[in-house]
Amino acid sequence: MRFDVITLFPAQFAALTEEGVVARALQRQLAQIHLHTPRDYTTDVHRTVDDRPYGGGPGMVMRYTPLRLAIEAAQAEAAAEGVQSRVAYLSPQGERLDQRQIERISAAPGWVLVAGRYEGVDERLIEDCVDEEWSIGDYVLSGGELAAMVVMDAAIRLLPGVLGHADSARQDSHSSGLLDCPHYTRPETIGDRSVPEVLLSGDHQAIERWRLQQALGRTRQRRPDLLQGRGISEVEQRLLDDYLLEAARSRPRVGSEQSE
Ligand code: 4FV
Numbered sequence: 001m002r003f004d005v006i007t008l009f010p011a012q013f014a015a016l017t018e019e020g021v022v023a024r025a026l027q028r029q030l031a032q033i034h035l036h037t038p039r040d041y042t043t044d045v046h047r048t049v050d051d052r053p054y055g056g057g058p059g060m061v062m063r064y065t066p067l068r069l070a071i072e073a074a075q076a077e078a079a080a081e082g083v084q085s086r087v088a089y090l091s092p093q094g095e096r097l098d099q100r101q102i103e104r105i106s107a108a109p110g111w112v113l114v115a116g117r118y119e120g121v122d123e124r125l126i127e128d129c130v131d132e133e134w135s136i137g138d139y140v141l142s143g144g145e146l147a148a149m150v151v152m153d154a155a156i157r158l159l160p161g162v163l164g165h166a167d168s169a170r171q172d173s174h175s176s177g178l179l180d181c182p183h184y185t186r187p188e189t190i191g192d193r194s195v196p197e198v199l200l201s202g203d204h205q206a207i208e209r210w211r212l213q214q215a216l217g218r219t220r221q222r223r224p225d226l227l228q229g230r231g232i233s234e235v236e237q238r239l240l241d242d243y244l245l246e247a248a249r250s251r252p253r254v255g256s257e258q259s260e
Contacts, residue, residue, distance in 0.1 A: 001031050001110060004077065004113070007144075012146075024162075034074065039066065053119060061118060075112055085110035085111055086112070090116065092135050096135050099174035117142075117144070180218075184199060216236055
């Protein structure tokens, strides 16, 4: 899979390309990331990529032409490698991304990601050149670069061969539509708390059931919205009921602590 990124700050992407899972995937040619700056597509001596907003107001807006030329150059480079790339603009006005969206993005041959700066880009650039608009969350970043890196990290790690053993992506939280179960490693006991017995049992079926029950329970308690979207089976409902009963049983009753 190929990503082309249009950005005024290419150096920022070292965070993704220099070390870690994505860096290894790039070294193994399981994915490609190409960076393009709109500044290379300016014609004035000051290489101007932004200008004041019509209608006044604070901040600056990224100019149409340098962005359009950079996008077209990136798409041409990808096409030369047989990759038809769609164009996505990262902004708070975009569709909120979730794991389902990331799986779809990861399955495509290529994307040109437009990382905005300042107040954003000229609206006509979005109308003319952008196929999809994506948001990583309802907050405002100083630039689209971090959002582009989030998307590329989440998408590239799903590619076959990128993660150690294929299972780990499938067992990810959210890939099942649920939050993740708790994880434990050595030492077995820390202070007065030890690892849940079932995890030491070697009974893989019981361990899988416990992990699913924990994922269901934590999702119900922390993100009930995810359960609405997903729905649960009868078996899962029974696991969840037991979890909630146990949680109710182990929750200190109000006023009980004083009596101690
Ligand atoms: C953003 C987000 C985001 C808005 C103005 C860049 C900034 C600045 N992108 N999800 N949330 N972008 O805040 O994707 O140009």
